[in-house]
Amino acid sequence: MYAFTYHRPKSVADAVALLGQFEDPKLLGGGQTLLPTLKQRLARPSDLIDLGQIPELQGIREEAGGLTVGAFTRHAEVAHSETVQRVIPALASLAEGIGDRQVRNMGTLGGSICNADPSADYPAAVVALKATVRTDRREIAGDDFFTGMFETALEPGEIVTAVHFRTPDKAAYAKFRNPASRYAIVGVFVAVFGSEVRVTVTGAGPSVFRADDMEAALAQDFRADALNGASVSADGLNADIHASADYRAHLVRVMARRAVEACG
């Protein structure tokens, strides 16, 4: 790691103020991605602002037709929260599948979505569950939040404070994980809101996306077999030593089927 100055503000306002003061500051959530990045000297922030001691960033609340999860809520808290398990069980089960036990004990929702790793799990939920991302200054629709690989709609100096997820009628997440890293090679989140079906895909492309054909097919007929005619194109999908674009495209359909089946 390169040297940096460490800060531990006690409020969002203090954190925002600190962000404005330095040349190249970085926010530190649970650190499960940032610290490995720093250890490999792939980033060189001047200052690290640790969000771990800010009460207003924490906690899970049921509100306004859904759940509000503080940005600094750790994956394990989401996974084990009785509220989440009752209101949106698919979200709890998604959180339970992130990384490993120790990563879940540290990693946070805000850290995950702000990093916008193309193979992270949470982005699929944010888009599928019509979430609203709340920041220190505004609300951003989940649909507009992820703008590309490792890119979000956040402005410089903006801090995510919470995410509000809408409660679906039913939902499920199916993940095909990279056997080495355990990130998603393909993750598909299916959520049903009345007559609307959302099918979001993470891991397969540069950023989370909605599988329009699948959504249309499932809106007509919410059964796994309804996906037989629907597919996503391999064009533009990610390819690496673990999975070609063709294979990812295939897995999207398989995982979508499994998510639909899991919706019951």
Add this chain to the structure above:
Amino acid sequence: MANPTGIGASVRRREDARFLTGRGTYTDDINRPGQTHAVFVRSPYAHARITGIDAAEAMRAPGVIAVLTGADMETDKVGSLPCGWLIHSKDGSPMKEPPHFPIARDRARYVGDAVAVVIAETREQAKDAAELVMVDYEELPAAVTSLKALEGGAPLVHDDVGGNLCFDWHLGDAAAVDAAFAQAAHVAKLDLVNQRLVPNAMEPRAALGEYDRATGEHTLTTTSQNPHVIRLLMGAFVLGIPEHKLRVVAPDVGGGFGSKIFHYGEEAVVTWAAKKVGRPVKWTAERSESFLTDAHGRDHVSHAELAMDKDGNFLALRVATIANMGAYLSTFAPSIPTYLYATLLAGQYKTPAIYAEVKAVFTNTVPVDAYRGAGRPEACYLIERLVEVAAAETGIDKAELRRRNFVPASAMPYQTPVALQYDTGDFAKNLDIALPLVDYDGFAARKAESARRGKLRGIGFATYIEACGIAPSNVAGALGARAGLYESAEVRFHPTGSVTVFTGSHSHGQGHETTFAQLVSERFGVPIENVEIVHGDTSKIPFGMGTYGSRSLAVGGSAIVKAMDKVERKAKKIAAHMLEAAEADIEVKDGRFVVAGTDKALTIGDIALQAYVPHNFPLDELEPGLDEQAFYDPKNFTYPNGCHVCEVEIDPDTGVVQVVSFAAVDDFGRVINPLIVEGQVHGGLVQGIGQALYENCVYDEESGQLITGSYMDYCMPRADDVPSFTVRYHEDQPCTHNPLGVKGCGEAGTIGASAAVMNAVVHALSEYGVTHLDMPATPERVWQAIRRHTPAQAAE
């Protein structure tokens, strides 16, 4: 009454107390006053000329003590890392052996090749400064794969090694094989790749160099499986330090699997630099550095053909293999694809004629050397895949085809056509035990049940034999070894009856402190807590060859037995003197020294005390003391063998392979500690399963960059990837030529498992017409194989 801490008892490991409480002492746990930290500057290119190194800015960075380069080593006349094995090509010419300097001098030959070393007060300071060392590289085209490196016009890894060919070696009778093939009713053929692996002992390599100006003594503490070998190679060939001024210590070592046998450049650098900077110098690899610098394993490309008569009897085997050596010859690299591979190509079969050709090739990749099994898994995988293909093609049941061709137990000792003489083994018995363990006959029903759930199911065998207990020095020498391969031991009784055993073997997980102590407890009836096993320090132990090739018990244990024989002879003399009896009348019974036919007896404790308090010894006949040393050089290799059976279920939608059951039946000869032996098998199995399903070391074929350079991409098997195992062994075929009758168990699991898993995978996929799949059988590879082949049902 059986000794509860003697031979055959599952004594709980004595070393565990410290490991379980965080009190193990691994190399990186050791810190010395005044210690400095070394960080290497490594080549980012697979192949590049080094045209200049400017360390001025790095030297000005905080905490920096020195920046040293290959030129500095040249000035100090530091030598090349030696290779311990000489292979001759078919034409009689010696293998090409280009120099391998601890720090590259004019050219870097793989990504990770050391180019300079920074020594600083702290590790972070050294890392900071390492980025400031300006190296001018002129990038050169790289030869990355062994096949491409052999092509005409390929970039040359070493200017004076034409065609990158290190050696072109062969073994066996080509004419006899040709004649047999001419007669064959059926020939099974197979092209296969045994992919490159990264050993990945969980403790990264580390080295700590110290120099005592008062005595002129150098000390190297290092993560090694064989400290004396390092002392010899580094002292005599690299740094020119005589043995009496060089101490090498390998303390607790966190796994080796072969990768810590070799003498690595970093060991020489910290030893050399400690004297230069006048302070201790420590280097510890980060995992990403381990991926780039630990010797890799396997990496064979082979073509094999098996000739059979009309009844499926094997007539001849023909094999051509290209073995990747990497950029330089690692310590034992040339022996792996030759004498530890081709000599095992008979397997468990009485194939009368075998001919193997092996081309070893330099490439711009990390050196390749022994990794658990070392040559033997490659041989087993090739034979057992080929036999499976033969069974499928001839329609003979795969168990039956094997049975038909086994060397029968009655034929032992059996001389193979590829140099080895098996002493014992009952291969049919292994198979007989294994089949019911996996309910072989019930497979069809299980397959049908899988099919109902939309899954494919397959069952696969591997029968293996390995040559362990390496090695008879005269044989090894004749085959090109530049070392003897005996083992040493010293058994020292103390005056009050406790015992210290000094062994040349090295434990890095194998449990020697328990197993070896059981040998002493059994022999002399000494409570196990009164026996201490000392290993790993050249200043304490006699010259030893260390641990690899499943040799510790067969060779190191035999050395202890030999030393105990001497102790017993001496103890008898003392007992005879004490009991005023004739030496010939002293018998040893249940650890007591008894005058035959009387009730006069002494314990070894009584004798030990007298040995050190020799008030009335007849000193011209009887020396004081009870402390004996022995060296044991084996008469033959040992031949552990067994039968592994694996059953897999495959999800055709995703291509995911799940090992649903695995049974291993092994013949390790006599077993000293069943608990430890079973643990060795479990671990070996998962490394073999890892090769079959998960692990793959991948380089970019153009740039030579290592793509799988971390656990993000190199897939290590985890607890949820594998099942629990059924492990059995039998002891009725003990080794005939060592005093314990033991064969060795360290590598067996790895040797058999890969072939068993792949045979099961191919069996499951056979309904699609798949006849072979290269390892690892990753989900995508399996899915692609299914996609490529028209399903049999769909063709109807």
Add this chain to the structure above:
Amino acid sequence: MPCTVSMTVNGKAVSREVEERTLLVTFLRDQLGLTGTHVGCDTSQCGACVVHIDGRSVKSCTMLAAQADGAAVTTIEGLAAADGTLHPMQAAFREHHGLQCGFCTPGMVMSAVDLVTANPSPSEHDVREGLEGNICRCTGYHNIVKAVMAGAEAMQGGTMKAAAE
């Protein structure tokens, strides 16, 4: 820039001035001499560095010492009783030969204790999944899984016994 970090480690209050970039594992090993916590990778996967922070298992190579300021840390050295009696999980690892080279062992044991604390009667499947953050190269996991299941039983027994007293 140096900063002061203070925490409770294995029941003892400690305070040290360290560089801000110091990882918790480096702090434990180099500043406190607690070398039982190991480093086996640099991508937060192997789990050799697992310790407990306020009762939860975390990878100490992926946490700054400064982040643990004010926390209660337990390392492998703090698991056994003061009189040296092994924790039931440590004892189970020994009884079932759940370790070979010992390098992954401290992290494995710390993860196992956390896993069993959260799920006192885990199935084999639970144990295997629960240990996915810890890589062992020696044991093939077979005996580790046995040990954790036995350790879980012993930990329950211990609790019940303590409750009865």
